Amino acid sequence: MIPIITAFEASPDRGRGLARDMPVRWALEEVGQPYDVRLVSFARMKEPAHRALNPFGQIPTYEQGDLGLFESGAIVLRIAERNAGLLPDEGDARSRAIMWMFAALTTMQAPIVEFGMAAIFERDKPWYEERLPMLRDRVRVRLGELSERLSDAEWLEGAFSAGDLLMVTVLRRLGGTGAVEEFPNLAAYTARGGARPAYKRAFEDQLAVFKASQEQQA
């Protein structure tokens, strides 16, 4: 049965691939699983029908048969567990790949989202200029630690995994800030993720949705 995911009808990132459907699309492309997409507006996301799928009123969701899931990390893990290509078979190596999924979505993502949220919601506040360096420093510390750990390896643990998929997704949120570029190995790592054919297909698909939404408006 073909899974159905939800995505923004008109993504606020204007098709830059930063919405949370992107890692799910990418994971589905990596394992070669066809899927359908149901587009939702901001208003629809907050209605009871969508909240029955995701109580927090967000995208993405994932439906397959009787299963309904939300949380992009949990969806990517489900896909990775049921298909070859995103997690090692051996138990300990598998746990370590999953560890990087959590590291991406918690330790790395928390300061990155806080930095990004401030840039959106507090740009016109009197304290913005003073807070920003603090937020940027917190991001820099984590990037430095990740850079040290990655060193000159291609991926975080041997072969590409769902951990890399989520880490690259999180690092891409810093695009345009120059933060990742301070660490050339992380910039190369992020580019390496973005050069994967599955990434490119997922990116084009989400961009096509945004372009279509703009044409409808025009």
Place this chain on the structure above:
Amino acid sequence: MIPIITAFEASPDRGRGLARDMPVRWALEEVGQPYDVRLVSFARMKEPAHRALNPFGQIPTYEQGDLGLFESGAIVLRIAERNAGLLPDEGDARSRAIMWMFAALTTMQAPIVEFGMAAIFERDKPWYEERLPMLRDRVRVRLGELSERLSDAEWLEGAFSAGDLLMVTVLRRLGGTGAVEEFPNLAAYTARGGARPAYKRAFEDQLAVFKASQEQQA
């Protein structure tokens, strides 16, 4: 082989059970797995030996045989996957319990940590009084959504799971702010988690470590 976790030699929360070893201790107690603890100082956490286990220089870590893990979410998942009692056996129900683990550590935890960090690091800043209501509102929105979803159920999905374990852990970070108490069903849910014998054993064990650190100083 008995696993070894790391924990703070002298936890900055003064034994309130908010450090990240708490969910790992709790999970180990729930499944009845004995474990050893290696205490680390703040200085030791940032040294190469500890960073080899956790590149971000944090606790907890988890060592068992050849396996070394960090990230409390990943460690709890590893424990839950290998022992009965923290995840349903049936595949779809299992994915939904894991979904709540991710929801706890991302969607719920992000605004809660941001609110808590501001209270620690920005209390003396001129903008503190103006920013706080905004941060508190973000927390309140998520709590309201979780409250609606939980309704009058005992746990998030049928039986107690690793998803509840992490959700209760995250909600407990709001202790003393009155935020959870605005939603009586969430206050009862948090108390229900804290009343579990496994929780109590874990709590007493981490408290004993803090008390011992204070006696050494005295």
